Amino acid sequence: MNARQIARLGLFGALWGVVEISLGAALQAAHVPMRGTLLAAIGITVALVGAAFVPRRGALLTIGLVAAALRLFGLSGPAISSVVAIAIEALLAEACLAAFGYRRCRASYVIAGAAAVLWDLFHPGLGALIIGGPGMVASFWRAANKAAQALHLPDSAPAALMVTLGLLRLAVGSAAGWTAHTLVQQLRRRFALDDA
Amino acid sequence: MAAAALARSHEVWPAFCVIVALSGVVEVRSLRRLTGRGFLAFAVVSAGLMALSGEPGGWAAAGPLVARGGMVVVGFGALADRASPAALEALAGRVRLRGFGLALGIALNSLDALRGTATDTWHALRLRGATRAGLRRAARLYAVALLGAVLTRADAVAVAAVSRGCDRRGERIPAAEPATVADRLVGLLAWLPALALLLRRAGAF
Structure with a gap:
C-alpha cells in the first residue's frame, strides 16, 4: 500500500469520525429520532466513496477502524457503543464488497450500504444482551407483547413493527449505497481521479 | 463484552471478579471507572428501578445488571487506556491491515x-x-x-x-511503555477477589 492510498484511508476515516463526533453531537442535542440510522448512512457513504479510490482488500474496514479509533481516543472520552457500532458496520460492508469480489457495481454498493445501516436495528439488542444477559432480549420481547395487548393491538404488532423498522433501515442504507456509487462516478468525472 | 453477554445469572459475579482482575493487570487505571460518576449513577438508577419494579429480591436484583455494566466499563476502559496508536498499528498489522x-x-x-x-x-x-x-x-x-x-x-x-520518509518499509513500531513495579503490584492485588471466589467454589473455606 503506497502513501497516497494510506492518506486517502486516513482522511476518509477522519471524515467519518468528524461526522460521528460533530453531527452526532448536534443530532443528540436536537433529540432527532433514528439519529443512529442517519449517522450510519452518512458514515457508510463516506467509507464507500473512500474505498472506491483505494482498490485494495480491507480498505473499507480500515476506514471504519480509523473512525472507530477516533471515537476511542476522542476528547469527549471513549463512547463504547459508537466504537463497536462503527467497527461492526464497516465489517459488514466490507464483507458485502468481498462477497461481490470487490467489483464496483452499483448492486454491491447498495447491498453493502443496506447491510451496514441495518445493523443499527440490532445494535441496541447487542447492548441489552451485554448488560442484561441472555434473558434480557426475551424480557424485552415479552414486554413488547404485553404492551401490544394493553393497547389492544394484534399479537403480531411487535413483529410487524420490527419488520417495518428493518425495511426502513434497509431503504436508507440502500439509498446510502446508491448515493455513494453516484458520488464516485461524479468525482471521477469532475476531478479526473484515478485509483491511486 | 462477550463475558458480560454470555454469563448466566449465577456466573455474573465470578465473571465480574475475573474481568476486574484481568483489567487490573492490563491497565490499573481502568479500575477507576468503577468509582466514576457515570457508573455510580448507572448503579443507583438500576437499583432504584429494580426496587420500584416489585421484582423478587427488590433492589438486590440489580446486582447482576450492575456487574455486567461494570464488566463492560472496566474491560473497555482497559482497552482505551492501554491501547496507543502504535499498539493498534501492531494489532492491525497482525491481521494484515x-x-x-x-x-x-x-x-x-x-x-x-x-x-x-x-x-x-x-x-x-x-x-x-x-x-x-x-x-x-x-x-x-x-x-x-x-x-x-x-x-x-x-x-x-x-x-x-x-x-518525510513515512512510507519506508520495515520501520519498527515503538514498544509499549513498560509497567512499573507499583502497576504490577496493584495488578496482582486485583486478582485476589477472583482467587478467593475460586477457592470458595472449590470448597477450600
Missing part, C-alpha cells in the same frame, strides 16, 4: 482541518446560491465539493508523508 498506524496518525492530525473544510465548503456553496436550487441539489453539490477536497488533500498529505 497494513498502513493503519500512518492512516490513524493522518486522521488525528487532520480532524480540525477537515472540520474547517466542511464548514467553509458549506458557507462557500451558500454564498454562491447553491441552497436556492433545493435541498437535494445543495446536498449533492456539497458532498461532491467536500469529498473532492478530501481527495485533493490526501494527495498533498501523501507527498508530505513521502518527503
Whole structure:
C-alpha cells in the first residue's frame, strides 16, 4: 500500500469520525429520532466513496477502524457503543464488497450500504444482551407483547413493527449505497481521479 | 463484552471478579471507572428501578445488571487506556491491515482541518446560491465539493508523508511503555477477589 492510498484511508476515516463526533453531537442535542440510522448512512457513504479510490482488500474496514479509533481516543472520552457500532458496520460492508469480489457495481454498493445501516436495528439488542444477559432480549420481547395487548393491538404488532423498522433501515442504507456509487462516478468525472 | 453477554445469572459475579482482575493487570487505571460518576449513577438508577419494579429480591436484583455494566466499563476502559496508536498499528498489522498506524496518525492530525473544510465548503456553496436550487441539489453539490477536497488533500498529505520518509518499509513500531513495579503490584492485588471466589467454589473455606 503506497502513501497516497494510506492518506486517502486516513482522511476518509477522519471524515467519518468528524461526522460521528460533530453531527452526532448536534443530532443528540436536537433529540432527532433514528439519529443512529442517519449517522450510519452518512458514515457508510463516506467509507464507500473512500474505498472506491483505494482498490485494495480491507480498505473499507480500515476506514471504519480509523473512525472507530477516533471515537476511542476522542476528547469527549471513549463512547463504547459508537466504537463497536462503527467497527461492526464497516465489517459488514466490507464483507458485502468481498462477497461481490470487490467489483464496483452499483448492486454491491447498495447491498453493502443496506447491510451496514441495518445493523443499527440490532445494535441496541447487542447492548441489552451485554448488560442484561441472555434473558434480557426475551424480557424485552415479552414486554413488547404485553404492551401490544394493553393497547389492544394484534399479537403480531411487535413483529410487524420490527419488520417495518428493518425495511426502513434497509431503504436508507440502500439509498446510502446508491448515493455513494453516484458520488464516485461524479468525482471521477469532475476531478479526473484515478485509483491511486 | 462477550463475558458480560454470555454469563448466566449465577456466573455474573465470578465473571465480574475475573474481568476486574484481568483489567487490573492490563491497565490499573481502568479500575477507576468503577468509582466514576457515570457508573455510580448507572448503579443507583438500576437499583432504584429494580426496587420500584416489585421484582423478587427488590433492589438486590440489580446486582447482576450492575456487574455486567461494570464488566463492560472496566474491560473497555482497559482497552482505551492501554491501547496507543502504535499498539493498534501492531494489532492491525497482525491481521494484515497494513498502513493503519500512518492512516490513524493522518486522521488525528487532520480532524480540525477537515472540520474547517466542511464548514467553509458549506458557507462557500451558500454564498454562491447553491441552497436556492433545493435541498437535494445543495446536498449533492456539497458532498461532491467536500469529498473532492478530501481527495485533493490526501494527495498533498501523501507527498508530505513521502518527503518525510513515512512510507519506508520495515520501520519498527515503538514498544509499549513498560509497567512499573507499583502497576504490577496493584495488578496482582486485583486478582485476589477472583482467587478467593475460586477457592470458595472449590470448597477450600
